[in-house]
Amino acid sequence: MLEDTIIAIATPPGFGGLGIVRLSGPKAAAVARRIFEPKGGTGRAYPDRRPVFGSVRDPERSRALDEAFLTYFKGPRSYTGEDVVEISTHGSPAVLEGILRLGTGAGARLARPGEFTLRAHLNGRLDILQAQAVNDLIRSVSLAQARVSSRQVGGSLSKRIYHLRSRLIVLLSRTEAGLEFPEDGLKKSPAADLKSLDRLIDDVGRLVASYETGRALAEGVTLAIVGRTNVGKSTLFNALLEEDRAIVTPFPGTTRDFLRERLVLDGVVFHLVDMAGLGRPMHPVERRGIVRGRKIARSADGLLIVLDASRREAEEDVRIVRRHPEKKAIIVLNKSDLPRKLAERKIRELAGKVPVVEVSARKGKNIEALRARIGALFAPGAGREEELILHARQKDGLQAILDALRRARVLLARGHSDEVCAEELRTALRLIGELTGEVRAEEVLDDIFGRFCVGK
Ligand SMILES: Nc1nc2c(ncn2[C@@H]2O[C@H](COP(=O)(O)OP(=O)(O)O)[C@@H](O)[C@H]2O)c(=O)[nH]1
Ligand SMILES: [Mg+2]
Structure with a gap:
């Protein structure tokens, strides 16, 4: 399998400033010689790791496709451990496809996904953990x-x-x-x-x-904002995102469907979900929203449970705090700019180990502290230089x-x-x-x- 020479376009599909075609295998240089003509004549061996200027040519019709730089990496000091050639041209899909066709015509075979890195692994350049990390890095x-x-x-x-x-x-x-x-x-x-x-x-x-932090880094963390209607979920959603994304009104039941936005904290991607209040619906559309919201809350990695501190707690609040004991959560006491009516001690007792953070979403008070808590709880150690x-x-x-x-x-x-x-x-x-x-x-x-x- 390693006797053949493989070829592929290494740059992403579409139009780009530059495009690169890569060859690897024992015939990499021989194939390149048939389709690439250095400026100032052929014949000389390619220098190792130094770009050579020239043009890509169809050997049958001796017509130039495009100007190009060719870089030769002599094995085993190359990515795959074999002889590797990179041809860098303008990033035109037509030109790149043309070079592929010329390359296969000259004896190379189209590479399969990941085959360059697979060869690097089989040739002992990378172990499996390193090879996997190559793909992680790209993605x-x-x-x-x-x-x-x-x-x-x-x-x-x-x-x-x-x-x-x-x-x-x-x-x-x-x-x-x-x-x-x-x-x-x-x-x-x-x-x-x-x-x-x-x-x-x-x-x-x-x-x-x-792995907990690693997974959060690699896949992102879905955080659902839950709570009764009108406690300020959408206002908090907007405050965390620092934009007016969700509609906020004094009328209960404003949010009927869910909204999902990206929030990056400490380099970790959070998917923040705002949704209908988990209470008694007033409208059939809201009821559908609540059913969806419950589903999202169940599958989320974590919850921000929002309570309105300016009102006495309702039974629904207590139920929401109790509902997902297995999930990581933060209890957010919102509207702390208004006089306190909520029995905070009772809530803290109910909360047990779940952290409680007081904020005013409308005034933007303590939002930074909440962000820090979110980062610390859901992606601990993400910013540190630890192995993950x-x-x-x-x-x-x-x-x-x-x-x-x-x-x-x-x-x-x-x-x-x-x-x-x-x-x-x-x-x-x-x-x-x-x-x-x-x-x-x-x-x-x-x-x-x-x-x-x-x-x-
Ligand atoms: N005083 C005060 N009002 C707030 C705060 N957060 C939200 N509100 C108000 O509470 C009402 C309901 O807010 P909203 O975000 O739509 O609640 P949701 O139904 O939970 O999404 C709106 O009139 C908001 O302006 C806050 O921190 N302080
Ligand atoms: Mg809302």
């Missing part, structure tokens, strides 16, 4: 995620995992030594082993836990490793034989191999690279 929704992914392309996550692995290997070899020479002086001290196992468990546990797990597959893999380590710890603490303990450690080691791609699983490769664009 990153915020600068914060791009930074995390860029570090992971550079191998930050891989290094963490390799470090875990080498510590695991030391532990395993000590356990296995106990197996082979039980009567020897090599008999290790279980206390020391327990301690290093605990540290491993801690480290893997931290990575697993980071961005994918469910990686998180599940790490969780399985964590489970195996914990089983090993139980066995060790109970004084079980080295044999059963070593078995769990070996399981953890194999799972690490699957995570980094050393243990190759075709369906994992298909799944990861199938999500890439063509040309990467």
Whole structure:
């Protein structure tokens, strides 16, 4: 499979200032030579990593398509580890398609999605974690995620995992030594082993836990604004967005459908949803809105529960506070510019651990503090330079490793034989191999690279 030479347009479809066609494989330079003519004659070998000016030509008709810069990256010091050629022209789809046709005519084959990066992986340039991070970087929704992914392309996550692995290997070899020479002086001290196992468990546990923030970074967080009608949900929605997006009136039941807008806090994308008040509807359209709103609230990652502090709490308020005990939420006491009527203590008691923030959405009072609370609750550590797990597959893999380590710890603490303990450690080691791609699983490769664009 790696014997053939692949070709693809590397820039996005459509018209652009520049467009790039990329070739990779043993015949990359040979194909390029047939379709590209350097200014001032052919013949010389391409210099490594230095652009050469010339034109793309149809070898049959010796007609120039466009002027171009060609850059040759000699393998293995290239993205894929093979000989790579990049041809940079004007970003015209017609020209780029024309170059593709010439390239395939000259012996290259059209690349599949992600095939360049797949080759980089198969040639040992990138492990699976790094390859995945390449796609994450390309598709990153915020600068914060791009930074995390860029570090992971550079191998930050891989290094963490390799470090875990080498510590695991030391532990395993000590356990296995106990197996082979039980009567020897090599008999290790279980206390020391327990301690290093605990540290491993801690480290893997931290990575697993980071997925919460990682997922928030990669996918965004859907936050539903819930509360009775007229408590100021739409006003709060507008205040958080800093624009008059939702219609606000003194009349209950103004918002009947839901509105969804993007809000970026600390580089994390939040999808803020404003909706009809969850109360007794006055109009059939409002009733439909409430049904929809309930659905959105159920599927949201988190809730902003808005209460009107200038009124006595109604039963509906209490019900709303109680409704989603499993969800992360912030209780917003709105209209704090007006005299207080709400029994705040009662609400705080009901709230338990759910944070309560007082604001005035209309006056913009304390909105900054609310933003900070939202960021801290739903994407903790997003701004810090910490390693984050961005994918469910990686998180599940790490969780399985964590489970195996914990089983090993139980066995060790109970004084079980080295044999059963070593078995769990070996399981953890194999799972690490699957995570980094050393243990190759075709369906994992298909799944990861199938999500890439063509040309990467
Ligand atoms: N005094 C005061 N009035 C507010 C505040 N927030 C909203 N309101 C008013 O309460 C009414 C209902 O607001 P709205 O945002 O439409 O409530 P919703 O039905 O929950 O979306 C409007 O007249 C708002 O101007 C606030 O913080 N202070
Ligand atoms: Mg509203």
